[in-house]
Amino acid sequence: MRKRLRALAPLLALLAGYLLLLYGSPTQGQLAVQSFESYLLEMAAIVPAVVLLMGLFEVWVPKDLIQRHLGQGSGPRGTVLAILMGTAPTGPLYAAFPIAGSLLRMGARVSNVVVFLGTWGAAKVPQLLVEAQFLGPSFAALCLVLTVASLIAIGLVLERLLAARGEVAAS
């Protein structure tokens, strides 16, 4: 019971914020509500698919498959696979967190999970197309190359930092 209440507290605070804004500055308040609605819609559109896929993933994909293809010893092939997995989806980055968590628990390397997350956030194919359209192909291409290089570097550094402290991410 206590836990439920604690989870609700920040939500109630946010609700208070909205009400305050609507009362004190109606145009801003309405803008806030509109934004909230549109993002809620976006989220409601993707989350069911994500949790269903996660459920299927967890009962059908054997742990050692992940371990073999994305875990220690999978080498650069694992990294490439992580990149490919990150470019495919659509949806905001936070939808990727639970998937990434599952991957970690099933034995994927930290560096590959970082690459997967980063690619999902910055280099999903549909997003790249939008970026090229609005910011120009040279901007998008350069950004992509630098971002992927950074992700691989961040992945390796993060993996080493976490291993040095003797922990892999908790769940």
Added chain:
Amino acid sequence: MMMLAIYVLVAGALALSLARDRARTRAALRVAIRSLERLAPSLLGVVGLVGLLLALVPNEAISRHLGAGAGLSGTLAASLLGSLLLIPSLVAFPLAASLLRSGATVATVAAFVTTLTMVGIVTLPVEMRELGRRFAVLRNVLSFLCALLIALAMEAIL
């Protein structure tokens, strides 16, 4: 369009799973529902926060602090803004393009775009819960630093 493809994929996978093993499929659905229960409050919180943030940051402030003549502080401001915000690319890229056109430096726009996609302060609680505190914090910090480096490199190259 992509949404449709994704749901077709999910429906197909579910159908396949149901055909192969009923009990496992039920287990999968239970995992799905449990995940949804776990995620729902955090996700609602994220969306709620973003709505408020977007309404409170006025447009002229954005162009004033990030636009032409803002220099390095503009780039830093852009990276802070990108870290805080969580907007879909369909909205973010036109915004970035208009910033470029109105005179913002490549570094500023690149910093905005990279932090927007790689760093998430608003989503940090969710990330910490799903991936572990240290992982989440370190990933965001390292990504932020790299985003700045990328922005400066792009300014130099383009």
